[in-house]
Amino acid sequence: MSQEKLMVGQINGVFGVAGWVKIFSHTEPRQNILAYSPWWIKCKGEWRQVKVLDSKVQQGGKTLVALLEGVPDRDVAREYMGCDIAIDRNQLKNPEENLYWIDLIGCTVTNQDGIVLGEITEMVETGVHDVMRVKGEHSDLIPFVMERFVVSVDIVNKRINVIWDIEPLEETL
Missing domain, CATH: 2.40.30.60 (RimM)
Structure with missing residues (x-):
C-alpha cells in the first residue's frame, strides 16, 4: 500500500x-x-x-x-x-478542507507565551466538545474549541497554538 x-x-x-x-x-x-x-x-x-x-x-x-x-x-x-x-x-471526503483527528495526533502544542506544552497523543470525545490529550513537560487535557482555546492549526508543520495558562508548580519545603 x-x-x-x-x-x-x-x-x-x-x-x-x-x-x-x-x-x-x-x-x-x-x-x-x-x-x-x-x-x-x-x-x-x-x-x-x-x-x-x-x-x-x-x-x-x-x-x-x-x-x-x-x-x-x-x-x-x-x-x-x-x-x-x-x-x-x-x-476521505474533502481531506484538504476538513480537519481529521488523525491529522492532530503528533502535533506539537504551544501556548500564547510560546511555551511548548507537549504533543497530542490522543483526541477524546466528551460529548460537549473534543479534547486534546497533550503529553510533555506541561501535560494537560485541552478543549479543542477554535478561537476560545485553539488559536491556530498548522497541519503541514504539525503545530497547534492555544490559549492555555500553565499551572505553576507548588514549591516543596
Whole structure:
C-alpha cells in the first residue's frame, strides 16, 4: 500500500453463517465506516485490500456488519476477527478542507507565551466538545474549541497554538 493508511475500525465478530463480519468503528458517526470501500485489512501482520460487497446497520443502529469479498462463510469470517481496518487517505471526503483527528495526533502544542506544552497523543470525545490529550513537560487535557482555546492549526508543520495558562508548580519545603 503506497499511500498513508488511516485506521477506521476493527473486525470484532462474525454475523450469521454467510460470511458477514461485525465491525467496531472509529469513525464519527460510527456508520460512516460503511461508506468506504475498499478497506485495507491487517490480517496476520499483512495488509490486504478487500472490497466491501454489502453492509448494514443492525439492531437499532448498534451493530455494524459487512460482507467482504473472498469471505464466503462463517469459518473464513472467523479468521478476520481482531483484524484492523484502514482506508487510503484519498478516500476521505474533502481531506484538504476538513480537519481529521488523525491529522492532530503528533502535533506539537504551544501556548500564547510560546511555551511548548507537549504533543497530542490522543483526541477524546466528551460529548460537549473534543479534547486534546497533550503529553510533555506541561501535560494537560485541552478543549479543542477554535478561537476560545485553539488559536491556530498548522497541519503541514504539525503545530497547534492555544490559549492555555500553565499551572505553576507548588514549591516543596
